[in-house]
Amino acid sequence: MSVYLYRWGKFAFRRKWIVLPVWLLLFVLLGGLGATLAKPMSNDFSMPELPSARANEILDKHFPGMSQQFKFDTVSGTYVIGAPAGQQLTDPANRAAIDAFITKLGELDIVDHKKPLASPLDMTDKMGCLTNPDPSKCSGAPVNVLSKTAPNSVSVLQVPFTIAKVTDVKDEHRDAAYKVAADARNAGLTVEMSGSIAQKQEQPSGKAELIGMGVALVVMMVAFGAVVAAVVPIVTAIVGLGAATSLIMLGTSIMEVPSFTTFLASMIGIALSIDYALFIVSRYKHELTVRDSPEEAAGAALGTAGSAVVFAGLTVIIALGALGIVGVQFLTFMGLGGAIAAAFAVLTAVTLMPALLGAFGKYLFKPKLPLVARHDPEDPTASVTLGQRFARLIGRFPWVALGLSVLVLGALAAPAVNLNLGLPGEDSQPKHSTVRKAYELRTEGFGEGSNGVLMVVADLANVPEGKRDEAVEALRTKLASYSDMDYVTAPQYSESKLGAMLNGVPKAGPNNQVTKDLVAEARGAEASLKADYGIEYGITGTTAIYADVDHVLLSKIVPYLAIVAGAAFVLLILVFRSILVPLTAALGFLLSMAATFGAAVLIFQEGKLGLIDDPQPLVSFLPIMLIGLVFGLAMDYQVFLVTRMREEFVHGKSAKDAMVSGYHHGARVVTAAAIIMISVFGSFMLENDVTAKSFGFALAVGVAIDAFIVRMIIVPALLVIMGKWSWWIPAWLDRILPDIDVEGTKLDKLREPDLLAKQPVNVS
Structure with missing residues (x-):
């Protein structure tokens, strides 16, 4: 080549x-x-064979089209309405303001008017829950009638929109949906919006x-x-x-x-x-x-x-x-x-x-x-560079360099045991946004779990007709028995009476690991209920879908890492014609990954050092993306730095001298390259999108750790410790591998004019 x-x-x-x-x-x-x-x-994004997908099939079988609300490109909208401090929504003035707001919504072009909107107060009243509410019947009311501290102070109103996809939502649609509540706000109510209609899909700002x-x-x-x-x-x-x-x-x-x-x-x-x-x-x-x-x-x-x-x-x-x-x-x-x-x-x-x-x-x-690059490693007349001094220090004390580096990486990796993952939800939106305010208002009125409702759908086709109510009640009782479940609403039956739908409200928020464990635990009860009654059920909803996605992504990390590492290991054997160098490159990457996850948890998730105003769980697809990206970049630095060391070794220097000489020539460019990478990735923390922030932070930390500790300290130290065995390769493998000549040893022959003239120039 x-x-x-x-x-x-x-x-x-x-x-x-x-x-x-x-x-x-x-x-x-x-x-x-x-x-x-x-x-x-x-x-939108798709993922095959999720447990929630089976639940959506049951849902659409008995309640046609209802699963559309859980598609990630579906336009959804929920208004969360709060009464003025010390008042209730049922107060005449507040009720009148809500009715006027409903009327205004009915005049909005982007609202789907196929089904007339109803006031959450009227809906709650029809359930018989505004006075002396029964917890067994009123837990699913759209007004917080069961609140012990401030009942009837918060309500939710789900509004259907005519816009087909999230990508079709324009700024004027979003503004109209928010400003329609202006009169209600002027009347003293707090009205905030959640759902995809309120979330601006921001592209990178540049x-x-x-x-x-x-x-x-x-x-x-x-x-x-x-x-x-x-x-x-x-x-x-x-x-x-x-x-x-x-x-x-x-x-x-x-x-x-x-x-x-x-x-x-x-x-x-x-x-x-x-x-x-x-x-x-x-x-x-x-x-x-x-x-x-x-x-x-x-x-x-x-x-x-x-x-x-x-x-x-x-x-x-x-x-x-x-x-x-x-x-x-x-x-x-x-x-x-x-x-x-x-x-x-x-x-x-x-x-x-x-x-x-x-x-x-x-x-x-x-x-x-002036004043820069005065000690140029490519200038044969220049004095000893800082990189050369550092390489000599590593060469003199390789075990000390290796031990200290591993200790530092181990300390950084320790917080990784507290890793918590989740897809970006309403609680990850900026604090000043209406979506975040709606989340907090709903939490205040109904509890945090109300933001992550689990939709439970039951198929009663195989349940004897006389036992269907009993089977559904047994399901509801079982779900309500879990310590992490706040309450389960009364069932809603399909027209055929062969399907039933219940809402389970967890105690914890949608991104909390406790809620994810609750989803798995609740699904695990299906076998016994099916054996007793013949009932089959599934759990869906945004929270359940996110939990499924988290589980699948985490389960793919090991096979993904194996494929990537295996392919890269083969490539590095071709480049370095060595077994131990590619092996140390891969092991060093594992150390840098552990330390990167630990640092990300410490700073971004736990909010240490005050670098992040609003600590959040790491985005669930960040680990697998981080592994892919940082592995590729880590191998870049491995190739950049170590090929020059191998080149010096091939030209006759000892393993230690080759490391020092290669470090002398390569340290500056690798340092510059790493600083550039860190700057590019770190600058993405200036974006408004929380996912972009977390990616930028984790990638910047990953590059810093891998480049400056693993590639520039641990790998050179190991090359000195292993000596000439660093470049050992079995003779039989050396014979069958193609010679790609990264070091350019064949180029020396082309410098001879007589040999160069014999070489046909082919630029195609």
């Missing part, structure tokens, strides 16, 4: 005014098609990308000591990310693409494009000091660093592409979007970069910036 990339690098450097216009044409073409043919993205690129520019100016050299990787990042995003948007014209796809692609595209370009430019700078011409230097840089970039990119693409095995549609698309961005990052690095090197020519590293 190194020979082909070497030849292409020289060709692109020499024929820059052919390569650059081709890339410009491709960029404009993809951008134009993406902008013209793009369609709105989807907010602030994170700009901040990430700004930090990257400063870091590269320090690394290269020149402005122009720092700008070139930014150019490749813009082109790579722009092309990848355009291709993703183009895909919306033929299929539904989840809205979160572009967020992940932005993260990956910017970070990898800059990192890969940084690695090649850094190697090009070194080759200029040892090669006869800039063209030769460009070819050699692409043949060595470019080969490492290709294989580093492949690990990321494999890690993200393997998300398809999870079986969640939106995760599959997120992984695909990230893989596309990674592929374009590699493509721009190995095809566009050498042409840009040729275009800027001798001006690439001029003018030199």
